[in-house]
Amino acid sequence: MTRPESGGRPTRPGGFQQYGKTIPVEGGIKAQSTRGAIGESWWSQRFIAVLESFDMGTRLARGRNYARKGQVLRLDVSPGLVSSSVQGSRPSPYRVQIKVNPYDRPTWTRIERAMASQALFLARLLAGEMPAQIEDLFAEAGSPLFPARASDLDMSCSCPDWALPCKHIAATFYLLAERFDADPFEILHWRGRDRETLLTNLRTLRGATDQRKRATKKRSPAKTAPEAGGIGTGAALRDMTTPDLAETVGRFWVPPVPLPPRPPALVTDVDLVLRQLPVPDALLGGKELTDTLRRLYATFRP
Numbered sequence: 571m572t573r574p575e576s577g578g579r580p581t582r583p584g585g586f587q588q589y590g591k592t593i594p595v596e597g598g599i600k601a602q603s604t605r606g607a608i609g610e611s612w613w614s615q616r617f618i619a620v621l622e623s624f625d626m627g628t629r630l631a632r633g634r635n636y637a638r639k640g641q642v643l644r645l646d647v648s649p650g651l652v653s654s655s656v657q658g659s660r661p662s663p664y665r666v667q668i669k670v671n672p673y674d675r676p677t678w679t680r681i682e683r684a685m686a687s688q689a690l691f692l693a694r695l696l697a698g699e700m701p702a703q704i705e706d707l708f709a710e711a712g713s714p715l716f717p718a719r720a721s722d723l724d725m726s727c728s729c730p731d732w733a734l735p736c737k738h739i740a741a742t743f744y745l746l747a748e749r750f751d752a753d754p755f756e757i758l759h760w761r762g763r764d765r766e767t768l769l770t771n772l773r774t775l776r777g778a779t780d781q782r783k784r785a786t787k788k789r790s791p792a793k794t795a796p797e798a799g800g801i802g803t804g805a806a807l808r809d810m811t812t813p814d815l816a817e818t819v820g821r822f823w824v825p826p827v828p829l830p831p832r833p834p835a836l837v838t839d840v841d842l843v844l845r846q847l848p849v850p851d852a853l854l855g856g857k858e859l860t861d862t863l864r865r866l867y868a869t870f871r872p
Contacts, residue, residue: 590659598640598657602748608634613700613754614747617716621743624720629733633740641738642745649762652746656738658729664738668746669724672762673713680711682768686775695769700754715757841867 601608609615621630636642636656643663644655650672655663673681684707685691694701708715717723727738735743749756755765841864850859 592636592639592641592659593657593661595639595641595643595657599642599645599745600640601634601637601744602751604638608637608744609747609751611700611751611754612702613757614750616705617750617757618744618747620716626720626735629735629737630740630743632737633735633742634744636737636741637744642741645742645745645749647746647749647756647760649759649764652742652760654738654742654745656727656729656741658738660729664727664729666727666738666742667725668739668742670717670722670760672760674762677711677713678763681708681713682771682775684711686772689776692769692772692776695755695772698754700757713761715761 603609607615607618609618641657642654643657644653646653650669652668652670654666656666657663685704688703691701691704691707705715725734725739727736729736729738731737746756755768758768759765847860849857855862
């Protein structure tokens with residue numbers, strides 16, 4: 571952690587530093603969160619949790635109000651560097667820089683190959699999400715995604731406050747977490763790989779992997795597709811035993827076993843249905859219609 575040279579530091583009697591009131595800003599970058607924790611996605615919350623684990627005390631919390639008031643005028647992310655401009659108590663905004671070690675090409679090649687081996691990674695990234703396993707993948711490659719210790723960060727601010735992080739750096743951290751919320755590729759960009767390059771490399775590697783799989787499948791001997799029972803047709807036919815032909819021919823003309831006789835049908839009167847129904851309405855014929863139908867049923871009875 572470094573602190574650049576700054577101007578004079580007016581002090582009160584007794585040696586305490588004296589600072590003026592914060593100059594309010596219009597049109598600054600305001601945190602989306604108005605209360606409570608900042609960061610909604612697991613990756614932004616993880617980033618804040620890592621920073622808080624560095625035992626920075628209340629110094630991070632001091633920047634939360636700055637972030638919510640919109641005191642940060644500019645925030646840029648580039649490989650290995652986050653820079654911001656924060657309005658404090660002086661007329662000129664303070665210059666903030668947060669540096670982290672960007673990974674070189676061989677390191678990113680290892681990481682991209684590991685990502686491309688799992689189709690889920692490319693699908694999640696294309697959907698604008700950070701796969702939950704990505705942190706473990708970076709760790710297995712020997713290159714942690716998030717800073718592992720406070721010394722991994724080189725923080726500087728042009729303000730006269732010598733504490734690190736100062737509230738201007740802390741405000742930048744909180745807004746950086748929300749930037750990660752909106753675009754998880756910014757974390758990877760900070761580590762040295764921009765979105766377009768990463769996705770292009772992953773598509774190329776994934777395509778090569780799929781092509782190798784197809785080539786291997788073509789070289790493999792054809793297999794009979796399994797049926798619903800789980801046994802291929804060819805295997806089932808091979809396992810069948812062929813009966814003796816003479817024995818089979820001898821039974822060919824034997825009459826089949828007769829079917830059992832059907833149970834007798836229930837004998838009922840032909841006018842049973844008519845007796846169950848109410849007498850029709852007079853407009854339909856009334857009782858005369860019922861009597862006529864009863865005679866017709868008796869005529870057609872087998």
